[in-house]
Amino acid sequence: MVTGPGEARAESLSHFETSNLSVDPPPPPDYLAGAVLQGLARPIGYRLTWGVLKSLLLGGVSFGLLPLIAWTRNFQKEIGKVIKIR
Numbered sequence: 001m002v003t004g005p006g007e008a009r010a011e012s013l014s015h016f017e018t019s020n021l022s023v024d025p026p027p028p029p030d031y032l033a034g035a036v037l038q039g040l041a042r043p044i045g046y047r048l049t050w051g052v053l054k055s056l057l058l059g060g061v062s063f064g065l066l067p068l069i070a071w072t073r074n075f076q077k078e079i080g081k082v083i084k085i086r
Helices: 005-013 031-041 052-061 063-085
Strands: none
Touching: 052 063
16 A cells, blocks of 8 residues: 555556567668768859848749749759769
């Protein structure tokens, strides 16, 4: 019979059951995913990026079409440079 808080704690610990769970080793590193992340994380040239104010202003006036068109054209130019380098 439990008469105080200290006895209740001792009683609950006496009913502890162990489990036989095995932990598998982690999978080997994915080198392709690491290379892709590293390539995507490299900084893009300053000329390709717009500021927040310019994006909001021109995006609001053209309902978002002007920044979208400009960004895709600049991206195509950058990809063309990367392909010529290799």
